[in-house]
Amino acid sequence: MLRVIGAALILLANTAWSDTTYKWVFVVLDGHSKAEVPGVAINFSLTDPRTKQQQLLNCETNDRGRCEITGTVSGGGLFTRGAVSGTFSILKEGYQKEFKSSGKLTGSNTEVLTVLLAKKSATDFSVVGTDGKPVEDARVFFLLGGAPATNSACTTNSAGTCTIEFPAFAAADGSVMKSGYYSEPVKSTGGQVTLTRNLDAALHAAAAQAKITCSAKDECDRAYALAQVYLARTATSKTQFSNDTITETFNPSGAGSIGGRITRMPIFGGKWEVSLESYCGSGSGPSDVQTSRSCDAQLLNVYLGYADFVQSKVR
Incomplete structure (x- = not known):
């Protein structure tokens, strides 16, 4: 299970003397297929703008990938357009992180948040030289469409191997960076990669x-x-x-x-x-x-x- 911190959420409260109730509607989708993701546990921390106290709320998405969280902030004191803020975290087996989230106000006290998740998929790589021997400290990396680089690269160990956990929207081809070496484009399916010291070919391909x-x-x-x-x-x-x-x-x-x-x-x-x-x-x-x-x-x-x-x- 993986915990991911979402972006801060803000709703503006009207001037109030009594308790005010707010609703957050979460819509959780697969970042690649955009299909609804059921069974996602969402933990929400709501901060009262007047008392500064936190409420810990939670919900779990249904078959449509939706769930609602309702929170109430205290009255009894005047605050004008005070910020009602909160943060959320997500737990879902098989998914590694929140990729993107966006909010939309549908009423004075209601916000709909769409959250895209990235699937977890570990892929192993083995880097060797033309002599078949493992190459240590070679960096295998992929350029991802919006995914953090920390999840798209790895550095080989003394056995010439390393593992990358790809989000579902990884690019098709990657590269290996090792001083003085060159490789053909690397496939995201993993496997063995052979490095060569052909400097002319390496320079031409790298420039392209x-x-x-x-x-x-x-x-x-x-x-x-x-x-x-x-x-x-x-x-x-x-x-x-x-x-x-x-x-x-x-x-x-x-x-x-x-x-x-x-x-x-x-x-x-x-x-x-x-x-x-x-x-x-x-x-x-x-x-x-x-x-x-x-x-x-x-x-x-x-x-x-x-x-x-x-x-x-x-x-």
């Missing part, structure tokens, strides 16, 4: 995946701002130019220096894409080839970390 797709304006604004932060952290060159669609550093100068560009552009379906392009400065002399390989290794790590950094903080 260094992008974030968004739709809502506020989400895209946050993604773009986080991408700018990531560029500032990973580039050695300072920012030369920045507006609402492009942020670019000065050209990197000297071996080992890194520059880059963040671009926000519209794509199909009314969505936007926030992508990263990174590049190195050029060296000189007989060590150019070695310097270039070192640069590629740096860029690989920059590209591999981009999507995970932005997506884990954007929601």
Whole structure:
């Protein structure tokens, strides 16, 4: 059983001298199928705005995924539009967390709250090198549509294994991040993942995946701002130019220096894409080839970390 703290709930009370009764109607749905979820235990803590005392109330959803909680706050003292507040927690076997909740007032003293739940589903991964040996400290991660990043990533142990508990709405493909390594897209069904040290292929694939797709304006604004932060952290060159669609550093100068560009552009379906392009400065002399390989290794790590950094903080 898992306890999840819901968002604070607020109803505004009218000026009152007598006890006032409020009702909260909970509608609990599966976050993926949107089907009603029966048998969900909801525990509600109601705070009296005048006495500051708490009432512990509860209900359990019926076959329609609904239940009601009624609470009364005290009168006998004048409070004008005082906030009647409460918090709720949810217990349901097989579900790991509250994904989203929203409230709607249907009367002066009634609020309907729709709560979406995420199912619990543990998936095991095994990460090995091309020699078949386990790879330790490899980070397996998935970009989830709104789910917290803490539930979408794991780090392999000395046996090269780790486990992720996926919400029902996990993305289809993920990645493995390990310095100097590259993997094909990882399936959310789990199983064995093989890493390779083919730097050219790794760099090409990582660069192609260094992008974030968004739709809502506020989400895209946050993604773009986080991408700018990531560029500032990973580039050695300072920012030369920045507006609402492009942020670019000065050209990197000297071996080992890194520059880059963040671009926000519209794509199909009314969505936007926030992508990263990174590049190195050029060296000189007989060590150019070695310097270039070192640069590629740096860029690989920059590209591999981009999507995970932005997506884990954007929601």
